[in-house]
Amino acid sequence: MASPEIEALVQALARLPGLGPRSARRAVLHLLKKRETALVPLSRALEAVEARLATCGICGNVDTSDPCAICADPRRDARALCVVEEVADLWALDRARLFPGRYHVLGGRLSALDGVRPEDLRIDSLIARVAAGGVDEVVLAMNATLEGQTTAHYIAERLEGHPVRLTQLAHGLPVGGELDYLDEGTLAQALRARRPVM
Amino acid sequence: MASPEIEALVQALARLPGLGPRSARRAVLHLLKKRETALVPLSRALEAVEARLATCGICGNVDTSDPCAICADPRRDARALCVVEEVADLWALDRARLFPGRYHVLGGRLSALDGVRPEDLRIDSLIARVAAGGVDEVVLAMNATLEGQTTAHYIAERLEGHPVRLTQLAHGLPVGGELDYLDEGTLAQALRARRPVM
Structure with missing residues (x-):
């Protein structure tokens, strides 16, 4: 032994x-x-x-500094804010280096089943960040699940009246996805959001 | 990032x-x-x-003490010695709690290809342990590979003349093994070592 x-x-x-x-x-x-x-x-x-180890007081990211490396980086566009459910989502998006702006981590998703209410998430601090001004666009990058989309709707309602452009991630076929293997929900989204061929 | x-x-x-x-x-x-x-x-x-972290000076096991917990345990039978190639093998055998004796870790196997010679393994210290007396049986628990078996043969030769019983692990069908999926070598071993039905 x-x-x-x-x-x-x-x-x-x-x-x-x-x-x-x-x-x-x-x-x-x-x-x-x-x-x-x-x-x-x-x-x-x-x-x-x-x-x-520290939780960023601005965006909720976990990092070894507060504010985190992203919030402290002057090259990141402070006018665009990407809202995600979890730190893992932030990492996944940032690894792809596609988003030049900053993030806001909710720390979960609204869920009646799990008893997660708006006050359990970092939604108030998101509203405060937007209300403080300087933000042009808020990207709602919730998961494409029922709870994720419910959370996105709730945040969209809360942000009504603020002078920001609200966007969300496109839904449709994943890259490499074969129609035969995709669920009906994804197919319906892809068809509904169909675009003209260039 | x-x-x-x-x-x-x-x-x-x-x-x-x-x-x-x-x-x-x-x-x-x-x-x-x-x-x-x-x-x-x-x-x-x-x-x-x-x-x-320490390497046991007696058997070559890695542990947090020297001698290791097995060599220091008076309940382990010092008369039976199980020789294995690697520490991982010792752990695998000992996890099954089947062997009541002690171990000797060679630290590898003889290999002309990789240039591993007898002096690169802990073979001399094995011979010394046996020569010091008090050992009745040496179990050669090498892997069932060409190099493992070559190593076992070499050790058996080196131990010739010492008053110990040399044994090796049985070869044959693994538990749950299906004949259809087993290689010819295993089938040949299992057939050659067939035993009367009790």
């Missing part, structure tokens, strides 16, 4: 998404064999993040 | 076996969201292992 320290490490790793007990064990063996090139760098990286 | 500290953590995790850049990113998001229940415990577990 491995020592309690090693078992504790296996268990801490096994709780990560995408890792189970078996792969955690393999990962730990790798760490033990490569102390200097794997274990120590990972340990240092964790410590560094742990010491400086 | 995430901060350099977070990127460093993603990259350190992505180098673990079983994790890629995508799953490492998901794991980091999980760690950031669950600072107290995921990030801190993992960081502490890594530190604890890092501080005490």
Whole structure:
């Protein structure tokens, strides 16, 4: 049997998404064999993040500084605001480097089932950011789920009367999507939003 | 873009076996969201292992103590020695709790191709352990590969003349194995080693 320290490490790793007990064990063996090139760098990286982890007071992103790197970056267009449900969504969008503006993380979606009400999300701070002025466009980048779209509708209503352009992500066929395999909802959206061929 | 500290953590995790850049990113998001229940415990577990990591001077196992927990355990039968190629093999066998004796980790297998010679493995220390007396049986638990079996043969030759019983793991059908899907080598071994039905 491995020592309690090693078992504790296996268990801490096994709780990560995408890792189970078996792969955690393999990962730990790798760490033990490569102390200097794997274990120590990972340990240092964790410590560094742990010491400086912060939630951005402006947008709700998690980062190692507050305000986060995006909000602090003067090259990011402050006039465009992209509203997302979770930090993971922000990362996914920002990895693609398609959006030059800034973000606002709600921290979830409205859900009657899970008892998530507007005051549980960072909606008031979004309204305050818009009301403070300087924002021309708000992109509602909620998930294409019922709850995501309900949240988008709610925010759109709350922002009524503010002089901003409200937009949302296009719905339709995903790249590489085959009609045969797509659900009726996606097909209906794609047909409804059909565009003239250039 | 995430901060350099977070990127460093993603990259350190992505180098673990079983994790890629995508799953490492998901794991980091999980760690950031669950600072107290995921990030801190993992960081502490890594530190604890890092501080005490040691290779057992007797058997070659990696553990947080030297001698390792197995070699130091008086309940383990010192008269039976199971020789394995890697620490991972020791863990796999020991997890099944089938072997009551102790282990000896070679640290690899003989390989003309990779230039691994007997002096590159912990074979001399194995012979010394056996020569010191008190060992009745040596189980050669090498992998069922050409190189594993070559290594087993070599060790068997080196141990000739020592008053120990040499055994090796049985070869044959794996539990749940279907004949239709098994390779000829396994079928040949299983047929050659056939036993009377009780």
